[in-house]
Amino acid sequence: MRELTETEGLPGFEDRVYNVMKREISSHTNELETDNLGSIVGKVGSGKNKVLLAGHLDEVGFIVSAITKQGFLRIKPLGGWWGHVLLSQRVKVLTKSRDLTGIVGSKAPHVLPPEERKKVLPIDKMFVDIGASSREEAESFGVSVGDPVATVCPFEPLANEKLLLSRTWDNRAGCYIALKVLEKLKGESLPNTLYSGATVQEEVGLRGAETLANKIAPQIAFATDVGVAGDIPGMNQEESGLKLGDGPIIYLMDRSMIPHRKLRDFVMETAKQNDIPYQVDIMSGGGTDAGKFHVAHDGVPTLAVSVPARYIHSHVSVVHHDDLDNAVKLLCEVIKKLDDNMVQKITGLE
Template identity: 45%
Template sequence: MEKQRAIDLLKRLTEAHGAPGSEDAVRQIFRDEVDGEIITDRLGSIYGVKPGSADSPRIMLAGHMDEVGFIVQSFTSDGFIRFAPLGGWWGHTLLAQRVRILTRNQTEIIGVITSKPPHFLAKSEREKVMNIDKMYIDVGAKDIDDLKHNFGIRLGDPIVPFSEFTQLHNPDLLLCKAFDNRNGTGLAIHVLQELKHVDHPNRVYSGANVQEEVGVRGAETAAALINPDVGIVLEGTPADDTPGFGKDEQQAVLGQGIQIRMFDPTAIMNRELAHFVIDVAEQCNINHQVAVRRSGGTDARALQRHHVGVPVVVLGVPSRYIHTHNSIIDINDYLRGLELLVEVIKRLDASTVARFTAF
């Protein structure tokens, strides 16, 4: 039952339109799922509040609602659309892919990123990755007037990949766009639901930030809103269990549990907090993977710098092929993350949290 509930929620979340700065559909799902007090900041990040037996410490569980996407940048006279990236994209993954453009009146227009047939490509062109600023979207418009007046597309309209949620032949493996980071949004929702009948010695703020993919902007304002004593960032972390990775360096393998990140170039995690989370996972026999990353970054970058500093750790659901139209996760890793979060929150009392910053 727990597994199917998680799958159903992730289907709704991943299929929702949520480019950076246009996270409204994802935010509405959060409101539909969460009971009790809900708070938002002025950028649009959203959090549910779960009081415990004490008003402090204040525990912030932070996913992010946005996904990598695009924005309508300009039009050609022939009715093609130029677009700019929102977040990190690799041109190799884009040509001939379908996208969804959300207009001001909330109509979704389907289009395809144009690609020149190989018949017309010179050998030198075939060997290069095309720059995104050389790509266009074709929605079938006759010309620019048709595009503006009949399709209703305007400059600044948000764009996301077209990708249908699919359970693969192994039904525990899920395929869709935006697992980075609807994984974290889903966990933030599920934790609040699980804590309804759990005693915990703290006050929990669990939710999701906006605009992570364009510079962790929502994390800064959400931290100012909550002023946390501890931050746990919830992510869809890049898996490294596919061809091209050495087995001896794999730290995010599908089916081997939730990832506990110690380091990436944007954040050195609080060692006491990270070790505490690892110890809880071991004590409770929760499958987990410890990671030290050479690249990437999360909202931990902003949270750890809030005010006089916040101890932070990142928990990530391994996700293959993130920042593309199709990512894959194992639902069991997600569920191990949920289990670990509940067990950690039950143990985060004032004296424990004080140890994290007893320098």
């Protein structure tokens, strides 16, 4: 968990976390598949029908868009951000030669007029201070336009050690789940062939999901991700009824997909049969890789199985260990039951 969540991997710049994922997948199987963008899965089993299970490697962050004459960096977002969570936060600029600490600059409250205090500063008005006094000095540090900029926050269990803090649970949680499922099923006599791993560039358009699904051509697919927990002050049931510790999430709909009903019902029934807690949710403001998996080729029955997380798309996020464990348990039980007859029952028109 620590290495997965602390290793950087911005959209289009997933190399570092890709190498961690590749090493971990390789510890469970020698059969790896990749697409040409950097998505990666491990293969176990030898059944006729293929099951794809994937989180996404990339995290939200920024890209350097300009260097000012004074040596400050302008940035553009990679993924969705809300300006309120950014000012005065530490960041890491990943140059080709070394990593540089930076700070998203902000004005002191002493000089803020009342009308400015009420506004959210647009990201294109923000700047990153790396301690340079000129463009030339910044460039001498190794910075170039196009360098990725990552958040900074170490992995840490909170006082309740089942609550886990990190900067990148969206979506290293999905990567962790995919790895644990691969680990637990590698010695099983599966009735199918499982491809389990992670995609790239989800945060900027589900791009790796499209290429990976076309590469693998699965009969059934699962996306593993995070959802917005609603168990904090200021949230209401209409925004989110999800709670940390109440089980993984089965999405009934999101912006990118309405799940295949037979697969959805099969997964929910499997959870009930195995006393695995789960939550259901409708997410109107976001999507997952399932949005691309399900429209690959002539259509793939797909479901998103996620875990609730607090504070995503910021420098910090919190998940519950039990939700991760129960997501792994549920997906393992489901995959073990996906034999030829069950796949035909799900995909058939009867």
